[in-house]
Amino acid sequence: xxxxxxxxxxxxxxxxxxxxxxxxxxxxxxxxxxxxxxxxxxxxxxxxxxxxxxxxxxxxxxxxxxxxxxxxxxxxxxxxxxxxxxxxxxxxxxxxxxxxxxxxxxxxxxxxxxxxxxxxxxxxxxxxxxxxxxxxxxxxxxxxxxxxxxxxxxxxxxxxxxxxxxxxx
Numbered sequence: 718x719x720x721x722x723x724x725x726x727x728x729x730x731x732x733x734x735x736x737x738x739x740x741x742x743x744x745x746x747x748x749x750x751x752x753x754x755x756x757x758x759x760x761x762x763x764x765x766x767x768x769x770x771x772x773x774x775x776x777x778x779x780x781x782x783x784x785x786x787x788x789x790x791x792x793x794x795x796x797x798x799x800x801x802x803x804x805x806x807x808x809x810x811x812x813x814x815x816x817x818x819x820x821x822x823x824x825x826x827x828x829x830x831x832x833x834x835x836x837x838x839x840x841x842x843x844x845x846x847x848x849x850x851x852x853x854x855x856x857x858x859x860x861x862x863x864x865x866x867x868x869x870x871x872x873x874x875x876x877x878x879x880x881x882x883x884x885x886x
């Protein structure tokens with residue numbers, strides 16, 4: 718376990734400022750993703766029903782459910798768009814690291830031909846580490862986005878069902 722942590726730390730160090738940006742991006746991305754997921758999973762249409770008076774008119778019920786569904790949909794849609802934007806940025810940051818690593822490799826090759834193997838391997842490692850990190854941040858986020866959308870859709874259906882029960886019940 719200690720060896721794995723040391724290798725991870727070396728990768729972070731070798732990734733430089735690009736790796737720091739990827740770590741910051743991943744923290745924001747996954748905090749937003751899991752926060753949205755927990756919000757969506759914890760949302761209950763029954764709470765809307767409980768919040769209204771039992772003697773509320775059908776129109777009041779319809780308005781409450783319609784407004785709740787609209788606001789819920791808009792909030793989830795905005796959050797999913799934000800999370801998607803962050804997920805799309807992660808591989809681009811990884812690609813930036815690739816470009817920087819390759820530029821450093823070519824620069825070192827042009828200046829010191831005798832240290833070729835060491836310089837090339839260092840630059841290529843930087844390039845590959847940041848690319849890998851960018852993909853490792855983005856790929857799971859895509860699955861979380863799909864999970865959020867699926868749960869949000871179920872909540873929307875639940876709200877529609879509760880609205881029908883409340884208004885035609």
